[in-house]
Amino acid sequence: MKRRSALYGAAAALALAPMAAWADRGEDGHLNIIYWQAPSIMNPYLSGGTKDVEASSLVIEPLARYNQDGELVAWLAEEIPTVENGGVAEDLTSITWRLREGLLWSDGSPVTSADIAFTAQYCMHPEGGCAQAARYQDVENVEVVDERTVTVHFSVPKPVPYGPFVSAQSPILQAAQFADCLGARAPECTEANFYPIGTGGFRVVDFRPNDVIQMEANPNYRDPALPHFATLTLKGGGDAASAGRAVMETGEMDYAWNLQLAPDVIATMAQGGRGVPVSAFGTLVERIEMNLTDPSPDLPPETRSTRAHPHPVLSDIRVRQALSMAIDRELLVEIGYGQAGRPTCNLVPAPPIFASTANDACLVQDLDGARALLDEAGWTVGGDGIRVNADGRRLVLDYQTSTNAVRQDFQALIQQWWREIGVEANLRNINSSVFFGGDPGSPDTFQKFYADVEMYANNFNGTDPESYLGAYRCGVEPRPETQWQGENINRFCDPAYDELHLQLAQTASIEERGRIGRELNDILMQNYVIVPLVDRGRVSAHSVTLGGVLLNTWDSELWNVADWHRTE
The missing domain is CATH 3.10.105.10 (Dipeptide-binding Protein; Domain 3)
Structure with missing residues (x-):
């Protein structure tokens, strides 16, 4: 399996980014996250497992997603298309999305509407076995209008057209990276599936399936002050109890996902004083x-x-x-x-x-x-x-x-x-x-x-x-x-x-x-x-020194990880 060179570490990221961008980016050092269900792939189109969808969301992103209140918010798109703003056709048979200006993939190449259209082609391929196929139901085709604009055409009127390219379950893939991964070849593309090129706050440095993922700040992230952490480790495996202890008792970890534990067990762990449980x-x-x-x-x-x-x-x-x-x-x-x-x-x-x-x-x-x-x-x-x-x-x-x-x-x-x-x-x-x-x-x-x-x-x-x-x-x-x-x-x-x-x-x-x-x-x-x-x-838990966490039950829990920061 191909591994990323150490040259792709934080030092290389620093060299690649403008000095002004690094005035704040990465200043809080390292972030440790534990998912006791270890991710096995970084492509949510090839896995319906929450662990894989959420790990992927650190790297690849959708046009829009849901916030902590369940509200649809623009992400890679300029705005949410509606009938009122002209983005959704009056007959409800199409929706037009426009990308934010100046978006770059983590490799420095521009994000274009061709990437959006390709993502639909990837998931809708009849031999691809897309785990998120239901989100593309009734999609007739995706028309590239210009470099930043696509129109999704539906075979029937769609009053709620926010299926394709919305939420962590339906992110945008880079067409250049996945071009040879259509249909039955999709699971064979190990490099792309383990090391996707994305627009998120982080990019993968080393991926060990069912074990650990090492990441670093994306040097081409759209906000030059974010993410606050230079590097990130997503540790997988173990069990919910050991994950909870690692945050709330020992302080080894900053964030523990999905603490499927009896309530008295969580309460006892919280007495450790190193972390706090959050629930919704x-x-x-x-x-x-x-x-x-x-x-x-x-x-x-x-x-x-x-x-x-x-x-x-x-x-x-x-x-x-x-x-x-x-x-x-x-x-x-x-x-x-x-x-x-x-x-x-x-x-x-x-x-x-x-x-x-x-x-x-x-x-x-x-x-x-x-x-x-x-x-x-x-x-x-x-x-x-x-x-x-x-x-x-x-x-x-x-x-x-x-x-x-x-x-x-x-x-x-x-x-x-x-x-x-x-x-x-x-x-x-x-x-x-x-x-x-x-x-x-x-x-x-x-x-x-x-x-x-x-x-x-x-x-x-x-x-x-x-x-x-x-x-x-x-x-x-x-x-x-x-x-x-x-x-x-x-x-x-x-x-x-x-x-x-x-x-x-x-x-x-x-x-x-x-x-x-x-x-x-x-x-x-x-x-x-x-x-x-x-x-x-x-129920999850985060360190008492970790700020910016907004528990989101409507999308990925890691949806705003670029905003997480150290409070002390």
Whole structure:
């Protein structure tokens, strides 16, 4: 693997930048960040894992993003296009973006509209397996108007046209660097995927997958006074507890992401006095995903976990519903998150206009109701307490998740509740860096879903769930021909759902968007494709000497890292 020379260190960056620019840039020295789920790639188009999206956001940026209040703000673009300012066509079939003047890539070359158009081509390539394909739904083409302007043309009217090139999930790639990485070649471009040339405050010096990333200040960053830190280390691996201690007790680290720990554990760590926890609610939902296809290792890869082979047990909605009814969500919140969690029955818990109340029955555990459903489905209790069907098949499920203390506690409780209704769960936990990675060769990624059920948390950027809900349309499933990238990991397919989602894409009224969004959520919930557990607040921690941190649950947590600074 190619490594960057030490000549690309802070000294070289100093030599490359005008002296005036370095009057303040880098004056605060070194910044240490820890993500206990270690990044495995620096390209969010090839991974849906939050760890990879957020690490990438330090380097590559979008035209617009969401701030800490969920408001859409211009980033690489001059302004947010709207109908009122002429940026969005009156018939809502196009949006025109204009780049800020004078933007440079970290290698000193100019950022142009050709880079924007190429990024769309990269993600929309039919053989590319783009992890963010839902954001490009209904894009017909991207027209280069001039060196700084593009117009995105949609095949249908788009009242909310802020999917492509918006948020950390959809940044701009440098066309020159990724030119030979289209389609099936995308995962093969190791140099580009590990060392992307970007416009962000930092650039990669050394990348070690699933371990550590060394970065330095981008000498061509658009603000000559930023970033305040000259170098940055993003350390990956370990666990949430060690990450929290490294900030709040020992002070080794400046920022620790996603402290998925019991509330009393976080409170004890905070007494160390070296750091403070910060938290906020957004749309992050811990859930159990149901595999609607057969993950049997007896099947060849090209048919395993495809709709050609329906799941032999979970294809029955009564089984899926029974598994949900057996869960005590209130207890999960109590032991796992305390005030940083709320029981939920929805995939989309916020904003309020999109939050359904139609599924609230799940808030009450109903073991007797679950048993009755399994009786009705033909599963009878065997001599060992585990149910069997008429064919003699035992009701045994493989239940996987990432390695994390709270998740293992959840697994143990849910395993116990399922046992009480006659279901045996074989528990498995996988290293987070692998589970949330995008390696198409790994059998253990959440996208490949080689298990019956799996548990993790996910959310959407911004305050509108159109792209998020679009992940459950027919045809966007991970499969071999897309390098196992894709969003519909359950392999759910309902033409009525797809039609309703198309209506959402073409609806302008926020009240109507709320109604349709709730209906889409309810289809997924009432089919028990996804079993929500906890509406999780995001909890991270930063050093008492680190200023400028604005916890953002609507975009990348590292969205404003260029503004972070040392306070003492």
